[in-house]
Amino acid sequence: MKKEYSQEVLDEIGARFPNASVKIHAPRRTYISVPREDVYEFAKFLFKEKDCRLSIATGIDKRDGMEILYHFSHDPSGTYYSIKTLIPKDDLQIKSLSDFLPAANWIEREIHELLGIDFAGHPNLVPLLTAETWPGDLHPLRRDYADEHKELRLDKTKEDR
């Protein structure tokens, strides 16, 4: 019964979002790669029509861009649909989901400060976790952050000597 529901959703995804590619990792774990432009509509489709709940989003700094995963949970079938999208590093922005989904508010703020991705249309994109005095252009979860940090420390030791 649970499996059937999943199949039904996957068929509908294939029909409505031809650009989406679906990967089924395990019976209740589905990953769907979607181009950046379609993420907003796709999330709306899952939330409004398929009664999925936004569990959380994950931001990943990859070599070829920043990846965002929106993890949606469909509770009646216990399935996780994770929407994956890749954002090029020279244009780090994506449309915010928080206008129809209050649950996205905090996590988008978190990804914004930790990875430096702009969420267009977010009502209050201020830092959530970092201190008020933290420089806004320093994003601690980026790959190059650790290197920058090391340089700073090396400079300091030189001066101390």
Next chain:
Amino acid sequence: MKRIVPIGPYHPLQEEPEFFKLIVEGEKVVDLEINIGYNHRGHEFVAQKLTYDKITFLVERICGICSDSHPYAYVLAVEDLAHVTPPPRAQYIRTIIGELERIHSHYLWVGLAGHFIGYNTVWMWVWRYREPLLDIFELIMGNRNHYAINKIGGARRDILPEHYGKIEKYLDLLEEKNTMFTKAVLDDPVIRARLEGVGILSKEDAVAYGVLGPTARGSGYAIDARKDDPYDAYDKVDWDLIAFDEGDVLAKAKVRLLECFESIKIVRQCLRNMPDGPIETRVDEIPPGEGIGRHEAPRGEVFHYVRSDGSNMPVRHKIRAPSFMNIPSNVVAVRGYSIADAALVLAAVDPCYCCTERTAVFENGKKKLSGNDLLKLSWQKTEGLRRRYRR
């Protein structure tokens, strides 16, 4: 005239300090601003620098109260990633510890909620019967907290047959006492008057904010990772999902108290049907890929996402604790109630509410209300109700 009542930002007893800025008009709360991040420890960043087996111990330190839930969700995520199934005995052991932890965490909340409304008897009572449970944890795992029972591919410690009797004996005591608490708490007209119809979170708001656990189940949003996406032994035992439609603080309290009975049921069945055999499967290599682990912690679903590139350290490890989704819903739940009720409503989602002690009301830079005053306000309201009911 609008005034601001700041609650927080930090309390040393709490592992997740938060700052609530209540905007009030007279006694009525008109809005709420929430600020977190006072104790951000960068676990996700640190996890990328550790090997898979060390992360289990790292994530165990995220939360002191539900210290089993993060490693549980983490090992489930890695097992999902590597397509590993732990042996049946390990599954039962992990389920038992998860459920015992739920009881002790819910009891902690019931005790604190009692303290906040001025029922210190409830607080003392409940914590009196929580104590033997911590002794059982010490007996099985050598620690009252931070049990370190989870391991990728199984459990780290076995529950010895000579311990079964002690656990069963405690469950009998607990069942009797929990019946007493439930009756005492739900039949008391003053407690009812304080909790009923206060801090209502509608089902629509619950869905929109994506709340989890007892907060969702108290609002008629019946989600539970143990039922929806059963893992380990949860689909091999018989238990009921507790949910109420009212959405007020009373409904959340009822969910927590009645869930303890379900936990007792689950642990009893697990102990009786415990299979023999090994308690772990060896996992030598983590393949490239990604995995999601979800465990229903006492406060709601804990979510872990792990991505691997085939090396011995994850590329990315995302951690989502249930309070991250539950706390923003306070904004709608607290609106329109009095300051005396705010103490309780903010506590109802079960973040540690001890922040009250750091509260102060400022007007033109002058201190007006301290944390203890807020607690007193709440107590006074209960006292007033008590007097009214006595007549």
